[in-house]
Amino acid sequence: MMEQTYFVTRTPEIDGVHFVHSDKCQVFPDMQTEELGTFEGCEAAMDVARGRYDPINACALCCPKCYVKRGDADAAA
Numbered sequence: 482m483m484e485q486t487y488f489v490t491r492t493p494e495i496d497g498v499h500f501v502h503s504d505k506c507q508v509f510p511d512m513q514t515e516e517l518g519t520f521e522g523c524e525a526a527m528d529v530a531r532g533r534y535d536p537i538n539a540c541a542l543c544c545p546k547c548y549v550k551r552g553d554a555d556a557a558a
C-alpha cells in the first residue's frame with residue numbers, strides 16, 4: 482500500500498467534527514489543517530487525530546475506509 486500524508490482540519494466542520502484528509506484528496510478543505518504524519522492507511526491517521534481532536538471523522542472521498550456514516554442522530558442536512 483502506498484504511503485500518504487494525512488491532515489486534520491483545525492476548525493471543526495459540521496456538528497463540530499474535525500475531518501481527516503489525505504494529501505491526495507480532491508476536496509481538500511480550504512481551511513487550516515494540521516499534519517498528522519505519513520501512514521500506509523487512514524486507520525493510523527485516525528488514531529493520531531483522535532488523540533488531538535474530538536470528535537473526528539474521515540473524509541468520505543479520500544478516506545472511505547475510515548469514514549463513518551452517521552446513521553442515527555442528525556440526519557437532517
Ligand SMILES: [Zn+2]
Pocket residue numbers: 501502503506507508509540541542543544
Ligand atoms: Zn478528503
